[in-house]
Amino acid sequence: MEILIQQLINGLTVGSVYALVALGYTMVYGIIGLINFAHGDVVMVGAMLATTVVLSLVGADPAGMSAWLAVGLALLAAIPTCMAIGWTAERYAYRPLRRAPRLAALITAIGVSFIVQNIAMMVWGRNYLSFPHIIEPMVFQLGEARISLLQLLIIGGAALIMVGLMALVHRTRLGTAMRATAQNREVAGLMGVNINTVISAAFLIGSALAAVAGVMIVTYYGVAQYTMGFMLGLKAFTAAVLGGIGNLGGAMLGGLLLGLIEALGAGYIGDLTNGVFGSNYQDVFSFIVLILVLIFRPSGLLGERVGDRA
Amino acid sequence: MSTMATSKTAGGGQVLLQASGLSKRFGGLQALSEVSFSIRQGDIYGLIGPNGAGKTTLFNVMTGLYVPESGRCEFAGHVLTDYKPHQIAEAGFARTFQNIRLFGNLSALENVMIGRHVRTRAGVLGAVLRNRATRREEEQIEARAYELLEYVGIVERANDIARSLSYGDQRRLEIARALATDPKLLALDEPAAGMNPSETVVLRQLIEKIRGDGITVLLIEHDMKLVMGLCDRVLVLEYGKVLAEGRPAEVQHNPRVIEAYLGAGAAKELGITATQEEQA
Amino acid sequence: MMDAKKKPVPVRVWLGALLIGVVLAVLPFVLGMAGQSWIRTLNFALLYVMLALGLNIVVGFAGLLDLGYIAFYAVGAYVWAMLASPHFGLHLPFWVVMPAGIVLAALFGVLLGFPVLKLRGDYLAIVTLGFGEIIRIFMNNLDAPVNITNGPQGINRVDTFKVGEFVFGRAETFFGIRVTGPEKYYYLLLAVTLLIVFVCVRLQHSRIGRAWEAIREDEIAAKAMGINTRNVKLLAFAMGATFGGVAGGLFASMQGFVSPESFSLTESISVLCMVVLGGMGHIPGVIVGALLLSVFPELLRAVVVPLQQSVFGEVILDPDGIRMLLFGFALVLVMIYRPEGLWPSAVRRRERKMRESQA
Numbered sequence: 001m002e003i004l005i006q007q008l009i010n011g012l013t014v015g016s017v018y019a020l021v022a023l024g025y026t027m028v029y030g031i032i033g034l035i036n037f038a039h040g041d042v043v044m045v046g047a048m049l050a051t052t053v054v055l056s057l058v059g060a061d062p063a064g065m066s067a068w069l070a071v072g073l074a075l076l077a078a079i080p081t082c083m084a085i086g087w088t089a090e091r092y093a094y095r096p097l098r099r100a101p102r103l104a105a106l107i108t109a110i111g112v113s114f115i116v117q118n119i120a121m122m123v124w125g126r127n128y129l130s131f132p133h134i135i136e137p138m139v140f141q142l143g144e145a146r147i148s149l150l151q152l153l154i155i156g157g158a159a160l161i162m163v164g165l166m167a168l169v170h171r172t173r174l175g176t177a178m179r180a181t182a183q184n185r186e187v188a189g190l191m192g193v194n195i196n197t198v199i200s201a202a203f204l205i206g207s208a209l210a211a212v213a214g215v216m217i218v219t220y221y222g223v224a225q226y227t228m229g230f231m232l233g234l235k236a237f238t239a240a241v242l243g244g245i246g247n248l249g250g251a252m253l254g255g256l257l258l259g260l261i262e263a264l265g266a267g268y269i270g271d272l273t274n275g276v277f278g279s280n281y282q283d284v285f286s287f288i289v290l291i292l293v294l295i296f297r298p299s300g301l302l303g304e305r306v307g308d309r310a
Numbered sequence: 311m312s313t314m315a316t317s318k319t320a321g322g323g324q325v326l327l328q329a330s331g332l333s334k335r336f337g338g339l340q341a342l343s344e345v346s347f348s349i350r351q352g353d354i355y356g357l358i359g360p361n362g363a364g365k366t367t368l369f370n371v372m373t374g375l376y377v378p379e380s381g382r383c384e385f386a387g388h389v390l391t392d393y394k395p396h397q398i399a400e401a402g403f404a405r406t407f408q409n410i411r412l413f414g415n416l417s418a419l420e421n422v423m424i425g426r427h428v429r430t431r432a433g434v435l436g437a438v439l440r441n442r443a444t445r446r447e448e449e450q451i452e453a454r455a456y457e458l459l460e461y462v463g464i465v466e467r468a469n470d471i472a473r474s475l476s477y478g479d480q481r482r483l484e485i486a487r488a489l490a491t492d493p494k495l496l497a498l499d500e501p502a503a504g505m506n507p508s509e510t511v512v513l514r515q516l517i518e519k520i521r522g523d524g525i526t527v528l529l530i531e532h533d534m535k536l537v538m539g540l541c542d543r544v545l546v547l548e549y550g551k552v553l554a555e556g557r558p559a560e561v562q563h564n565p566r567v568i569e570a571y572l573g574a575g576a577a578k579e580l581g582i583t584a585t586q587e588e589q590a
Numbered sequence: 591m592m593d594a595k596k597k598p599v600p601v602r603v604w605l606g607a608l609l610i611g612v613v614l615a616v617l618p619f620v621l622g623m624a625g626q627s628w629i630r631t632l633n634f635a636l637l638y639v640m641l642a643l644g645l646n647i648v649v650g651f652a653g654l655l656d657l658g659y660i661a662f663y664a665v666g667a668y669v670w671a672m673l674a675s676p677h678f679g680l681h682l683p684f685w686v687v688m689p690a691g692i693v694l695a696a697l698f699g700v701l702l703g704f705p706v707l708k709l710r711g712d713y714l715a716i717v718t719l720g721f722g723e724i725i726r727i728f729m730n731n732l733d734a735p736v737n738i739t740n741g742p743q744g745i746n747r748v749d750t751f752k753v754g755e756f757v758f759g760r761a762e763t764f765f766g767i768r769v770t771g772p773e774k775y776y777y778l779l780l781a782v783t784l785l786i787v788f789v790c791v792r793l794q795h796s797r798i799g800r801a802w803e804a805i806r807e808d809e810i811a812a813k814a815m816g817i818n819t820r821n822v823k824l825l826a827f828a829m830g831a832t833f834g835g836v837a838g839g840l841f842a843s844m845q846g847f848v849s850p851e852s853f854s855l856t857e858s859i860s861v862l863c864m865v866v867l868g869g870m871g872h873i874p875g876v877i878v879g880a881l882l883l884s885v886f887p888e889l890l891r892a893v894v895v896p897l898q899q900s901v902f903g904e905v906i907l908d909p910d911g912i913r914m915l916l917f918g919f920a921l922v923l924v925m926i927y928r929p930e931g932l933w934p935s936a937v938r939r940r941e942r943k944m945r946e947s948q949a
Contacts, residue, residue, distance in 0.1 A: 035712050035715075035716065093922050093926070096926045097925060097926060100925075100929070101711075102710075102711050102712050103655050103711050103712070103715070104925045104929050105925075106655070106711070106712050106715055107655075107862070107866060107921055107925050108921060108922050108925040108926065110657075110859060110862075110918075110921060111917075111918045111919065111920070111921030111922035111925070112918065112922060113918070114859070114914050114915070114917055114918030114921070115915060115918035115919060115922070117914070117918075118911045118912075118914045118915040118918065119915065121908065121911045122907055122908065122911045122912075122915075126908075230855070234716075234719075234720075234723075237716070281727065281731060283723075283727060284724055284727055284728075287720040287721075287723060287724050288724075290716065290717070290720055291705065291717050291720050291721070294709060294713050294716070294717055295705045295706075295708075295709070295717070298709070298713065373814065374813075375810070394813070395810075395813040395814055396813045396814075396815075396816050396817055396818045396819065399813075399814060399815055399816030400816050404814075404815075405814055407811065407814075411808050411810060411811035411814075412808075412811070413803065413804055413807040413808055413811065413812075414807060414808075415807060415937045415938075415940050415941055416803060416807065416937065420800065420803075423800060424800050424801070424803075424804045424812070424815055424817075425815050427797060427800070427801055427804075427815060427816060427817050428815065428816025428817070429816075430797055432796060432797045432798070433797075433798065434793070434798060434825065434829070436796070436797075437792050437793050437796030437797065437798050437799070438788075438789050438792045438793065440792065444796075447797075448796075448797075451797070471940055473940075473944065487815065488815075490815075491815060491816055
């Protein structure tokens with residue numbers, strides 16, 4: 001039972017990160033119908049940049065700087081950078097293809113992903129970067145299970161951000177414009193909504209969330225590498241689809257759910273299969289979830305049924 | 311033209327298609343309720359109704375694109391409502407589309423050749439080996455395609471890209487392609503839409519020619535003159551229900567049909583009352 | 591009324607073909623003068639041509655975006671490695687192992703195809719990507735509890751291709767001319783490539799090829815014309831997978847070593863890049879795309895490494911990184927400015943003209 005609660009905590013932590021990244025996917029997909037393959041790599045850049053910043057601030061003198069300050073500065077560096085990448089990709093790679101068939105945009109997104117990944121490789125090399133242990137390893141007891149300060153921060157931070165995003169989408173003019181554009185782009189344009197601004201905003205917000213997610217991931221796992229974006233992106237995309245692509249609540253739900261599935265699966269798979277399959281098959285879970293959802297319930301948990309008409 | 315009388319008596323064979331109790335709903339909307347009718351071999355059968363009456367829904371149910379909640383559609387011994395679209399074509403029920411769905415970037419000839427797919431057999435082995443049987447089949451496919459293009463009157467455009475054809479020619483190409491499947495029943499979804507009067511006359515002659523060659527025709531149309539002049543029997547739908555069914559002259563004088571098109575009270579104003587037959 | 595197909599082939603086409611034939615025949619010896627590694631590059635280029643042609647059937651002919659195509663290459667390679675190496679102690683002859691690899695690859699093709707048939711374009715792409723990765727993860731992990739694939743270490747000392755006593759991997763002397771292993775492999779790969787080209791051309795101009803085109807143009811209309819789209823799509827997957835499997839087997843025998851690293855998503859995307867850049871659906875275009883994108887990185891490496899060393903004293907920019915970076919840019923630029931590829935088919939050229947006239 002303790003293991004269960006522990007896995008739940010771990011799952012919620014990772015799931016919160018997935019949720020933040022999934023929100024980026026779902027916003028973009030909801031508005032322009034594009035699977036932004038490069039989104040995961042934006043998360044990676046956030047993680048790598050944050051690590052570099054913290055390393056250079058703290059490297060010489062681990063005790064000298066407050067952890068909060070270091071992470072804060074890391075965020076300050078990561079968020080605008082990621083937003084810039086997202087904005088540039090939209091402006092120069094995706095905007096020209098707005099009227100093109102979906103496959104063309106998807107292939108382009110793959111190209112952008114390659115570009116971002118390989119620039120990162122050339123900047124930071126192929127090696128893993130280690131995030132220094134500056135966050136206090138404070139731990140709280142929950143019965144037999146333990147939750148660390150970091151986990152609390154991640155879950156709490158993500159929750160706050162998600163509340164903020166919902167407020168933005170439902171209470172501000174920009175949010176209304178975004179929802180309108182997602183429903184019917186042409187008519188929204190005719191009603192005076194500046195489509196380009198709305199789409200750019202979606203990318204900017206999504207990339208900002210990606211930056212935060214990147215910082216969270218690297219502080220939690222302690223390492224970052226230029227290839228980490230791919231798996232993470234795919235899992236977050238799975239989460240978005242699981243919850244119902246295009247649906248913000250769905251992305252959040254899907255993210256948390258996927259985190260839980262992964263944690264529980266990794267935790268119990270050894271027992272379930274008598275040691276045949278170990279936790280190194282963890283990544284396969286996400287893929288299997290993705291494939292099953294897309295085949296059997298492509299609209300996801302909270303999405304609308306997508307029909308096919310002649 | 312008094313050829314009308316002869317073409318009307320030319321039809322009226324055995325029942326080829328029998329629809330019973332077809333119902334289809336989309337969410338809260340009941341698009342079809344208990345629609346039943348039968349088409350006899352050799353007929354030209356018309357399907358009319360105001361916009362939103364459910365004509366295209368009925369069409370799509372019959373051709374396997376939608377699955378009805380209840381009801382059956384039987385055709386030449388097959389139960390169409392159990393079939394997928396390609397099986398329906400194989401059974402001999404061919405269709406055209408309201409919005410013209412040609413293979414736009416292929417030539418007119420290639421479009422019709424694809425129509426022959428369902429009646430030919432060459433597979434991967436035949437394709438790679440090009441044995442005598444395959445070569446002969448390919449020659450036949452091409453020859454028949456040319457024949458059909460000639461039949462509908464656009465053979466000089468055979469090697470032109472389908473997308474570049476004029477609207478009227480595209481419609482005729484779609485008909486040629488559907489004929490390539492050797493159908494028993496050819497269903498045309500608003501073939502006269504967007505045509506001017508002279509094009510409509512040509513279309514009408516083509517449809518009569520098709521019927522004369524033994525193919526039963528089902529026609530959805532808005533053009534009343536075409537329907538009333540051409541069809542042997544007509545089915546009128548309104549709000550997904552059958553409003554009237556019968557010969558064009560009977561249907562034209564049915565007060566409920568008149569009201570559906572012209573508004574309540576119109577029948578009275580025009581002095582038209584139901585005959586004994588229709589009140590039954 | 592029957593058209594141009596029946597005219598006799600003009601003389602200059604025969605001359606051109608002869609010229610190409612001569613070039614192809616002596617190519618390895620010419621390249622060999624620059625170094626054996628160039629022949630190896632050429633051999634890999636031929637493998638990529640095979641892969642690109644296989645993927646072309648799925649993506650170019652049938653219009654299905656498969657991002658996990660490399661999985662079939664992996665299956666073909668591993669089957670060869672498992673049946674013809676010390677790993678299980680089996681050293682079966684090529685006429686057992688090749689067909690086994692082909693059959694298994696085709697089977698995987700159908701297995702992959704079944705669930706994805708109803709999916710829309712982008713979802714289909716993601717699911718196929720997922721499958722490709724699943725296969726790689728399994729290859730990487732099936733070394734415990736039962737050692738099937740030997741995990742990340744891969745399988746080595748794989749048997750080379752052998753026809754009777756004629757061994758392809760070893761150098762030999764014929765009539766006084768010394769022929770190396772890679773040179774021998776070149777002719778084998780060339781022969782298989784030409785065979786694959788032949789099959790693709792035949793398929794394209796056949797009833798099946800037309801059915802694929804119909805599905806790509808308008809699937810609903812295709813169904814209404816009686817085409818069993820499910821089976822036809824499965825056929826596309828199976829054919830593409832078959833070619834991938836053949837290439838995989840040849841790869842394993844030539845390289846002598848297989849490991850999961852060679853079958854990553856990057857490879858799938860590279861092959862896709864070749865098809866897209868070359869001209870989707872157009873066989874000559876795809877061949878050119880494959881040759882360009884497999885040879886160019888090697889040329890780049892040969893230039894960039896010495897250049898950086900002479901200027902900076904060390905290699906700052908990893909040539910692999912540059913290669914993938916350029917691939918990325920190529921994909922983006924091609925999609926924006928010339929989506930029909932460098933050498934498009936007639937159908938695609940028409941699409942382009944349509945687009946331009948509407949713009």
